[in-house]
Amino acid sequence: MALPDVTRTPPAIVSDGRRARSRSSRAKIVSAMLDLVAGGDVSPSAAQVAEVAGVGLRSVFRHFRDMDALYREMAEAIESQILPILMRPPEGATWQQRLFDIADRRAAIFETIMPYRISANVRRFDSAFLMEGYRRQLRLESEALAAYLPQAVRADAEGARGLNVILSFSTWRLLRHDQNLAPQEAAAVVRRMLDDALARWPQG
Structure with missing residues (x-):
C-alpha cells in the first residue's frame, strides 16, 4: 500500500x-x-x-468590477469611523443647545470625511451610484436635523431650510476649502450663523 x-x-x-x-x-x-x-x-x-x-x-x-465598487468600499470604511459620532444623541437642555452640539459634532465629522466627500462629489456627475450617494447624504443631513427641531420650527419651511444650510457639509466645505479657514475658524463662523438664525425663535 x-x-x-x-x-x-x-x-x-x-x-x-x-x-x-x-x-x-x-x-x-x-x-x-x-x-x-x-x-x-x-x-x-x-x-x-x-x-x-x-x-x-x-x-x-x-x-x-469598476471604480464605483471601489468608491462604495471607501464609503463603507469612512462610515464605520463616523457612525459612532453620528449616532450619539445631541446634548443640551433646550433644542437650541442641542443644535449647537450637532454643529460641533458635524464639524468633527465633516473634517474627517471632507477629502473623501469632495472626491465623490467630483465624480458624481459621471456615476449614478455616487449621485445617489450624494442625494442620500443630503437627505440624512436634513432628516437628522429635523428630528431635533420643534414642530413650530419645522413648520417654518424657510427657517428650517436655512438651519439645514448652515449645518450642511457644503457650508463646511466652502469655509474650509474655498475660504481656506482653519477648522476652529470655520466652526466659529458656523456657530455665529447658527446663533443669529436661532435668534428669531424663543428660547426653550
Whole structure:
C-alpha cells in the first residue's frame, strides 16, 4: 500500500492561503484608495491605486468590477469611523443647545470625511451610484436635523431650510476649502450663523 505524500500541502491549506492573500490584496487596494484621496487626489485612477497598493492593475479589477465598487468600499470604511459620532444623541437642555452640539459634532465629522466627500462629489456627475450617494447624504443631513427641531420650527419651511444650510457639509466645505479657514475658524463662523438664525425663535 502506498504511503501518503506528506510533502504535498493539503488542498484545504492551499485554499485558505489563497483566500488570505486575496483579503490582503483587497485591503491594500482600499487602503491605497483612501491614502490617495486623503493626500489630495480627488479622482485617482485604477492604475494609481494599483501602484500605491503594490498590486497589478488586473488585481484591482479582480476585486472591484469598476471604480464605483471601489468608491462604495471607501464609503463603507469612512462610515464605520463616523457612525459612532453620528449616532450619539445631541446634548443640551433646550433644542437650541442641542443644535449647537450637532454643529460641533458635524464639524468633527465633516473634517474627517471632507477629502473623501469632495472626491465623490467630483465624480458624481459621471456615476449614478455616487449621485445617489450624494442625494442620500443630503437627505440624512436634513432628516437628522429635523428630528431635533420643534414642530413650530419645522413648520417654518424657510427657517428650517436655512438651519439645514448652515449645518450642511457644503457650508463646511466652502469655509474650509474655498475660504481656506482653519477648522476652529470655520466652526466659529458656523456657530455665529447658527446663533443669529436661532435668534428669531424663543428660547426653550
